[in-house]
Structure formats: structure tokens, C-alpha cells
């Protein structure tokens with residue numbers, strides 16, 4: 017194909033070889049049947065969308081070095097489970113003037129809404145306010161994983177409705193950098209850019225449409241920054257809890273889950289006085305728990321189930337550390353957990369398992385049940401008591417609940 021100098025693609029994609037690569041993107045209309053119009057945001061670079069039946073792809077024309085950099089950065093974002101567009105490949109092309117250009121190919125983010133659409137369609141009005149939380153949440157997630165965005169704006173974010181909420185995705189990674197240890201300076205810089213860009217985005221929009229009251233041109237950026245600050249503080253807060261109130265650990269995890277973050281690790285260490293535990297949470301990515309749980313226990317569980325059980329294993333480790341008064345690797349705590357919690361639980365569940373019950377799901381339902389009972393009693397009721405109570409509740413019933421919310425106990 018003339019004009020195409022190199023094409024790097026990931027596995028199982030269309031080969032894109034029928035596209036008129038020798039011509040600048042701006043001149044593609046009329047040259048290929050594959051172009052489609054989608055809802056999209058503003059951009060400095062030429063961006064087109066092509067349909068291959070199995071999926072729609074976005075093509076963006078950039079200088080070669082920038083293309084490769086952005087491609088690598090999108091891969092790094094994907095690898096760490098960040099909400100961002102997914103890269104498919106990149107091309108190096110020569111235009112009729114003999115200049116070399118790059119083309120970045122990303123998979124079109126299905127059901128995504130650019131902010132202008134979100135503002136201009138009346139039915140979407142109820143999502144506008146959530147936009148502040150979604151943007152703050154996205155930036156917190158990126159920063160926790162060590163990504164500096166460098167160009168956070170409404171135009172560089174896509175929104176997706178998700179069970180009544182709004183999730184924000186990064187769409188433009190041209191200026192993004194990844195650091196092993198992202199300092200406060202870089203985070204502050206990103207927030208300054210965010211405030212400035214949001215003001216610009218909203219001022220542009222205010223010139224053509226009426227903005228909803230909650231989104232003032234000059235105050236919205238500051239609102240998002242404050243929302244970011246409170247999320248960041250909540251996530252990184254260290255808390256001390258009395259040893260007898262270990263159910264508070266779950267309370268904190270639930271609070272973070274409710275904010276939309278999953279907890280990868282809970283660090284617990286005895287405080288100097290010995291009767292309290294210092295707790296710090298580490299927030300992480302998709303599927304993190306499932307993999308870690310499988311590596312440690314050899315058991316297979318869903319992401320949410322694995323998360324709950326890992327929390328319990330860490331809680332157990334904290335108790336064991338206190339008992340033996342020295343540190344202990346997680347793998348040793350796992351041996352205790354399997355012997356003292358998992359295996360006895362499976363014995364208690366035997367009647368339900370014989371009925372086709374799923375061990376991990378049942379175990380998690382009992383964890384929930386235990387949490388519920390402990391909260392009600394304001395004391396740790398223990399797993400065995402909760403498991404027996406739970407099995408008694410469902411004895412004789414052909415069906416048992418499959419959701420994680422636990423039985424309705426009054």
C-alpha cells in the first residue's frame with residue numbers, strides 16, 4: 017500500500033490495509049467507505065473513526081515520535097487497569113508532500129459521551145453534577161498508579177454511564193508520564209492544569225449554550241480540585257482502631273468501596289501501646305485481588321469475593337502478629353486461614369455445597385453476615401457463629417441467595 021511505511025498492530029485486529037494511508041486524514045472522506053460519524057470532542061489533531069463491523073476505531077494523525085509515545089503510554093495505562101481508551105496499534109505514513117507522519121489507532125470507547133453531548137442533551141442533565149466526582153475520581157486513580165496526566169481537561173475525557181453513575185475515561189495521553197513515585201509537586205501541577213483547562217472548556221461551552229447552575233465557569237475547576245483533595249485524603253488516611261473492634265476494618269473498606277475504589281491491601285501494625293492497630297489502605301486496580309488470591313491460596317474466586325477474603329486474611333495476620341509479637345509473611349497467614357477458616361467453613365457448608373452451592377460465594381456471604389451481626393452486637397461475633405447462623409437460616413430451603421448482600425435478617 018503506497019504511503020504506508022510501517023504498521024504495528026496488536027493481535028486479532030483488522031489489518032487496516034484497505035485504508036488510504038498515502039493521503040492525509042483530512043482528505044479521507046470520499047476515499048473510503050469505512051468512515052463513520054460519532055459523538056466526539058474537540059481536538060487540535062485530525063481524528064477520524066472507521067468501522068470494521070467487529071468494532072469502530074479512532075485514528076489520530078500526529079508527529080511520529082508523539083504517536084509512539086502516546087501508544088506506549090496507553091499500553092502502560094491499560095496494563096495498570098486505568099480507565100482509558102485502549103490502543104490497537106500505530107502506523108508510520110508518508111504523505112504526497114513526502115512528509116512522514118504517525119497515526120495512532122485506538123479502539124472506539126463504546127457508549128462514551130464527550131462532555132458537550134452530556135451538556136447539550138436534556139435527558140442527560142442529571143449526570144452533569146456527577147461529572148465533578150467522575151473527573152476527580154479519574155485523576156485520583158491515575159495519581160495513585162503513578163501517572164501524571166499533564167493535560168487533564170473536559171475535552172480529553174470521555175464519560176460513560178454506569179448503573180446510574182458516571183465513569184470518566186482518559187482519552188488523550190500525549191503529555192502523560194509514568195513515575196514510580198509521583199510526588200506532590202506533580203500532583204499539584206496536574207491539578208493546576210485541570211483547573212485552567214476546565215475553565216477554558218466551560219467558557220467555550222458557555223459561549224454557545226447555557227451552563228447548568230452547578231457548573232460555574234470559574235468555580236467548577238476549584239470544586240473538582242477540592243473533591244480530589246478529599247478523596248485523596250480519605251484514601252491515604254492512617255487510622256488507629258482498638259484491637260477489639262476489628263470490624264471497623266471492614267467499615268473502612270466499605271467506605272472506600274462506596275467511593276468507587278477497591279482496596280488492594282490493608283496494612284495493619286500494632287500501635288506502640290499494643291492495644292490498638294494502625295491501619296492504612298492501599299487502593300488498586302481491576303482483577304488485582306482475584307490474581308493475588310489465586311497465587312496465595314490456589315483457590316479460584318471472583319474479584320469481589322477475592323477482595324473480601326484477602327481482607328480477612330490480612331485481618332487474621334494482624335491478630336497472629338499480635339499473638340506471636342513478630343512480623344509474619346502473608347503466605348504464612350494464608351496457611352492459617354485455610355486451616356482455621358476456609359476448611360472448617362467448607363465443612364459447615366457441606367449441606368449447601370451438596371446442593372450445588374459455590375464455596376467462595378457462600379464464604380463471602382457469611383463474611384457479610386458476620387459483619388452485619390458484629391455491627392449489630394458492636395462486638396466481633398466470630399466466623400463460626402456467623403456461619404452456623406447463616407446455614408441455619410437456609411436449612412431446608414432449596415435455593416440460597418446468590419448475591420453478596422447477605423440474607424435479610426431482622
Ligand SMILES: Nc1ncnc2c1ncn2[C@@H]1O[C@H](COP(=O)(O)OP(=O)(O)OP(=O)(O)O)[C@@H](O)[C@H]1O
Nearest residue numbers: 056057059060061074101122123124125130171188
Ligand atoms: N478511542 C476513542 N473512543 C472514543 N472517542 C475518541 C477516541 N479517540 C478519540 N476520541 C474522540 O476524539 C476527540 C479528540 O481526541 P484527542 O483528544 O486524542 O485529540 P487531540 O488532537 O490530541 O486533542 P488535543 O487538542 O487535546 O491535543 C476526543 O475528545 C474524543 O471525543
Ligand SMILES: [Mg+2]
Nearest residue numbers: 059171172188
Ligand atoms: Mg485532546
